[in-house]
Structures are given as C-alpha cells and as structure tokens.
Amino acid sequence: MKALDYFLIVCMIALLCVAYYLVTIDHFKTAGIINLCAYVGSVVLSARIGGRIYKKNQENK
Numbered sequence: 841m842k843a844l845d846y847f848l849i850v851c852m853i854a855l856l857c858v859a860y861y862l863v864t865i866d867h868f869k870t871a872g873i874i875n876l877c878a879y880v881g882s883v884v885l886s887a888r889i890g891g892r893i894y895k896k897n898q899e900n901k
Contacts, residue, residue, distance in 0.1 A: 848885045852878050 855878035862871035 845885060845888065848881060848888075852881050852885065855881065 855874050859871040859874040859878065862868075862874065
C-alpha cells in the first residue's frame with residue numbers, strides 16, 4: 841500500500857471518532873455530515889485499492 845492509502849485510513853478513523861464524539865454531545869446533524877464524509881472517503885480508498893489490484897491482475901494474464 842502507498843503512503844496516501846495509510847493517510848486515508850487514518851483520516852477515516854479520525855472522522856468516525858469525531859462523529860462519535862459529536863453524537864455524544866447531541867450534535868446529530870453535524871455528526872451525520874461527518875459520517876457521510878468518512879463513508880465517501882472509504883469508497884475512494886476502496887476504489888484506489890481495487891483499481892490497483894485489477895491492474896496487477898491484468899498484467900499477470
């Protein structure tokens with residue numbers, strides 16, 4: 841994995857922690873927006889990793 845992938849993983853974990861904290865202090869709308877950002881970031885990360893695996897599989901054929 842590349843350094844950007846690790847950075848994205850850390851950012852997604854941090855966003856989920858912030859959203860959890862916001863839920864505990866009753867800021868549900870803000871927590872929902874931050875959760876949405878974390879989910880979008882995880883989709884981007886999954887697409888990057890999946891694209892890299894797909895490319896590697898195409899080279900091995």
